[in-house]
Amino acid sequence: MTHATIINPHAVQPASLMALLQSLLRNRQLIMQMTRSEVIGRYKGSVMGLAWSFFNPVFMLAVYTFVYSIVFKAHWGTGAEESKTLFAVVLFVGMIVHGLFSEVLNRAPTLILANVNYVKKVVFPLEILPVVSMATALFHSVVSWSVLLTAFVVFNGYLHWTSLLMLLVLLPLVLLTLGIAWVLASIGVFLRDVGQVIGMVTTAMLFLAPVFYPVAAVPEGFRPFIMANPLTFIIEQAREVVIFGHLPNWAGLGIYTVAATIVAWAGYALFQKTRKGFADVL
Numbered sequence: 001m002t003h004a005t006i007i008n009p010h011a012v013q014p015a016s017l018m019a020l021l022q023s024l025l026r027n028r029q030l031i032m033q034m035t036r037s038e039v040i041g042r043y044k045g046s047v048m049g050l051a052w053s054f055f056n057p058v059f060m061l062a063v064y065t066f067v068y069s070i071v072f073k074a075h076w077g078t079g080a081e082e083s084k085t086l087f088a089v090v091l092f093v094g095m096i097v098h099g100l101f102s103e104v105l106n107r108a109p110t111l112i113l114a115n116v117n118y119v120k121k122v123v124f125p126l127e128i129l130p131v132v133s134m135a136t137a138l139f140h141s142v143v144s145w146s147v148l149l150t151a152f153v154v155f156n157g158y159l160h161w162t163s164l165l166m167l168l169v170l171l172p173l174v175l176l177t178l179g180i181a182w183v184l185a186s187i188g189v190f191l192r193d194v195g196q197v198i199g200m201v202t203t204a205m206l207f208l209a210p211v212f213y214p215v216a217a218v219p220e221g222f223r224p225f226i227m228a229n230p231l232t233f234i235i236e237q238a239r240e241v242v243i244f245g246h247l248p249n250w251a252g253l254g255i256y257t258v259a260a261t262i263v264a265w266a267g268y269a270l271f272q273k274t275r276k277g278f279a280d281v282l
Contacts, residue, residue: 013127015272017265020127027125034128035135042136057144060095061151064088077214085155089148090243094211094235096144100170101177101231102202103137104130108181109188109195112278119278126275127268130181134174141170152242160245169241169248173234175260179267186274189281205229210236 024031043049065088068074074087111129118124145166153159188194209231210218218226226232233249233256240246 013272013275015269020265020268023125023127024131027128031128031131031135034132035139038132038136039139053140053143054147057147061088061092061147064091077216089152089155090239091212092148093239093242094209096141096148097173097235097238098206098209098211098231099144100137100141101173104134104177104181105184105198105202107133108184109198111185112189116282119282127271130178130185133181134178160242162241162245162247165241165248166238169234169237169253172253172256172260175257175264176230179260179263179265182267182271186271189278205231
């Protein structure tokens with residue numbers, strides 16, 4: 001943070017999409033530094049340090065594999081001969097996608113509350129706090145994906161080239177999550193109960209998305225509710241490119257990306273419009 005000067009916290013902030021892009025570009029080094037500090041800080045003082053970010057998903061994948069392939073002998077119902085570990089890796093894809101989404105949103109309502117000094121005393125681009133939170137979550141998500149892909153190779157002896165498209169599949173979810181995070185970070189300043197509510201919502205979304213079951217297993221009358229979950233499409237497309245080796249639904253991804261971009265900009269605009277009131281509440 002190089003500009004530690006006093007500012008007017010009530011000043012009106014730019015809220016255009018161009019202003020957002022300029023802020024991200026201008027503060028890219030600060031975002032990287034804060035992300036690095038958050039990642040390292042999470043494991044500070046532990047003996048294994050950053051190695052925990054690798055061993056946690058390894059442990060969870062091992063548990064899923066044992067429980068679902070050995071104990072439950074579960075099948076995903078692809079219609080083809082399934083390996084014993086297919087259910088575990090398919091489930092793990094859904095868990096990773098949901099984990100990225102929920103980690104950012106669960107933290108969002110307290111982002112400003114936890115950084116009061118940035119609001120009142122120094123020049124600081126408050127709008128990057130959700131971005132730092134997203135970057136931190138993406139780091140852990142990338143580690144989990146590397147564990148999943150490694151396990152897939154070990155279990156099956158090959159890896160689909162379509163796995164390279166995973167970043168494109170996740171992009172619209174990242175945009176959508178950022179937009180919602182800006183909204184929650186703003187509202188969380190004025191309404192402290194938001195943090196409690198969003199925890200319940202993200203938990204409910206885990207079970208109302210096809211994480212533990214395929215969409216085909218849901219009764220016809222309830223499928224619209226499952227499809228309305230913004231995680232459903234991304235989870236399904238992630239499985240297509242990583243597990244089944246299919247190309248994603250490009251049209252669906254395009255529509256999702258446009259809608260997510262609108263949500264991201266709207267969330268940023270709301271954050272910028274309301275931030276002038278943060279200092280009065282904190």
